[in-house]
Amino acid sequence: MANLLYCTALAAGAGPGLLALGSAANLRQAGIFVICMILAIGVHEFAHALAAHRLGDPTPEGQGRLTLNPIAHMDPIGTLALPFILGIAGTGMIFGWGRPVQTNPRYYTRKITMRAGMALVAFAGPLSNLLQAAFTLGLLFVLTRTGVVGPAALASDGLAHPLITFYVLNVLLFAFNLLPLHPLDGGKVLAWLLGARYQHVDDFLVRYGFVVLLVLMFALPGVMSTVFAPVMGVAEWALRAVIS
Numbered sequence: 001m002a003n004l005l006y007c008t009a010l011a012a013g014a015g016p017g018l019l020a021l022g023s024a025a026n027l028r029q030a031g032i033f034v035i036c037m038i039l040a041i042g043v044h045e046f047a048h049a050l051a052a053h054r055l056g057d058p059t060p061e062g063q064g065r066l067t068l069n070p071i072a073h074m075d076p077i078g079t080l081a082l083p084f085i086l087g088i089a090g091t092g093m094i095f096g097w098g099r100p101v102q103t104n105p106r107y108y109t110r111k112i113t114m115r116a117g118m119a120l121v122a123f124a125g126p127l128s129n130l131l132q133a134a135f136t137l138g139l140l141f142v143l144t145r146t147g148v149v150g151p152a153a154l155a156s157d158g159l160a161h162p163l164i165t166f167y168v169l170n171v172l173l174f175a176f177n178l179l180p181l182h183p184l185d186g187g188k189v190l191a192w193l194l195g196a197r198y199q200h201v202d203d204f205l206v207r208y209g210f211v212v213l214l215v216l217m218f219a220l221p222g223v224m225s226t227v228f229a230p231v232m233g234v235a236e237w238a239l240r241a242v243i244s
Contacts (some may be wrong), residue, residue: 030087042070
């Protein structure tokens with residue numbers, strides 16, 4: 001896979017309380033973010049590897065990536081150092097990335113096109129984040145209904161609670177990685193949707209997609225907020241419904 005950038009743009013204006021990052025400036029909160037990112041990235045990259053493996057590509061397994069062990073998917077700088085430093089600094093945004101899973105579409109089953117195979121492998125990553133978010137919601141439902149965790153405590157803690165952090169992080173990774181820009185997973189999904197007829201559009205995004213992404217993130221953050229707002233609005237509604 002192409003280099004995969006993760007950005008938990010938690011300052012994207014998606015709801016007060018749920019995404020306020022004032023507590024991210026302390027050591028404990030930074031540690032929570034890093035641990036949650038390690039777990040989310042590990043499952044995300046494993047999903048890429050598993051999808052490629054199921055399509056017939058032996059590359060991820062041969063490189064030791066067909067595992068849920070997060071160590072196999074960590075990048076020392078992108079998964080550990082940078083997110084931790086940004087979390088302590090209280091920048092309101094956490095950057096991170098994992099080691100990209102390499103895949104060779106020539107090995108994919110001939111039942112689908114290579115373009116479709118690349119899209120499936122790419123989509124598996126964000127889908128895993130959506131499933132992790134759903135699992136976390138289910139866990140929160142059980143914990144609150146059994147009295148292990150009080151709804152009031154969860155509501156007051158917000159992102160200071162590890163489960164809330166993990167939930168929000170996975171929702172953001174799902175939405176962010178599906179943006180139709182390379183090198184994100186959404187770029188490969190868009191390439192499949194466009195087809196060979198619009199290859200020139202994909203070629204442009206391969207060449208300039210990362211630049212467009214940086215502009216959106218740093219020069220036009222309001223656009224990113226608008227894009228993420230509906231997704232995070234639904235996520236916050238679901239969370240409040242579960243813990244209320």
